[in-house]
Amino acid sequence: MDQVDIFKALSNKTRLQILNWLKEPALNFPDQLNPDFENVGVCVGQIQIKAGLSQSTISEYLSILQRANLVSATRVGQWTYYKRSEEGLNKLNQIISTEL
Amino acid sequence: MDQVDIFKALSNKTRLQILNWLKEPALNFPDQLNPDFENVGVCVGQIQIKAGLSQSTISEYLSILQRANLVSATRVGQWTYYKRSEEGLNKLNQIISTEL
DNA sequence: TTGGTATATCGGGAAAAGTCGATATACATT
DNA sequence: AATGTATATCGACTTTTCCCGATATACCAA
Numbered sequence: 001m002d003q004v005d006i007f008k009a010l011s012n013k014t015r016l017q018i019l020n021w022l023k024e025p026a027l028n029f030p031d032q033l034n035p036d037f038e039n040v041g042v043c044v045g046q047i048q049i050k051a052g053l054s055q056s057t058i059s060e061y062l063s064i065l066q067r068a069n070l071v072s073a074t075r076v077g078q079w080t081y082y083k084r085s086e087e088g089l090n091k092l093n094q095i096i097s098t099e100l
Numbered sequence: 101m102d103q104v105d106i107f108k109a110l111s112n113k114t115r116l117q118i119l120n121w122l123k124e125p126a127l128n129f130p131d132q133l134n135p136d137f138e139n140v141g142v143c144v145g146q147i148q149i150k151a152g153l154s155q156s157t158i159s160e161y162l163s164i165l166q167r168a169n170l171v172s173a174t175r176v177g178q179w180t181y182y183k184r185s186e187e188g189l190n191k192l193n194q195i196i197s198t199e200l
Numbered sequence: 201t202t203g204g205t206a207t208a209t210c211g212g213g214a215a216a217a218g219t220c221g222a223t224a225t226a227c228a229t230t
Numbered sequence: 231a232a233t234g235t236a237t238a239t240c241g242a243c244t245t246t247t248c249c250c251g252a253t254a255t256a257c258c259a260a
């Protein structure tokens with residue numbers, strides 16, 4: 001995964017919003033049944049409702065963010081929970097402040 | 101110019117290279133006639149040769165980078181010199197560390 | 201095992217980006 | 231004024247991205 005793909009992942013309004021929403025899951029996803037936000041994250045369906053795009057689109061967007069290492073996924077039963085990958089985001093920070 | 105457009109500007113290998121080359125103009129553009137790199141920057145033709153893409157493509161790429169505030173341009177005679185916009189790059193740094 | 205729910209993947213149509221060659225514009229020189 | 235050089239813009243074509251609906255897969259519950 002190179003720099004270009006990271007920036008491509010960030011080149012979309014909805015994907016940027018998702019990253020932002022995931023900063024405060026409890027605030028942005030009050031309807032999530034499993035409220036263990038910190039550990040598992042937010043499930044696809046909740047993100048889809050909030051974004052207002054189709055299920056398939058959001059699923060793909062999340063996998064784009066995941067491939068760019070900006071979020072991580074955990075499968076629990078039928079749900080996939082996504083949360084921010086602070087590791088990846090920190091690495092991006094470094095890239096930008098040193099390599100750009 | 102919103103965040104998405106900044107990331108789009110960075111979503112291209114050649115444009116990332118240009119930004120990098122402009123970090124060390126003297127090193128990367130030894131053939132530039134006007135060697136006043138720090139003040140004016142590097143002209144389009146030199147960048148075009150180094151990138152190996154067409155003149156029109158590089159001209160457009162530079163204007164994309166300029167619209168995203170990542171480089172600034174100075175016209176001197178028939179030449180347009182481009183250099184990094186450290187202001188814009190710093191702002192990007194801030195965006196990423198605070199808003200992302 | 202049958203049906204229900206959550207997510208992922210596939211195929212496709214529309215829009216945007218990548219890239220070119222040709223042309224226009226701007227400036228300099230003779 | 232005429233020509234030459236540097237850059238910008240235009241029109242076109244190809245590739246990629248956006249986003250959808252339909253279908254497949256995975257898991258759960260009766």
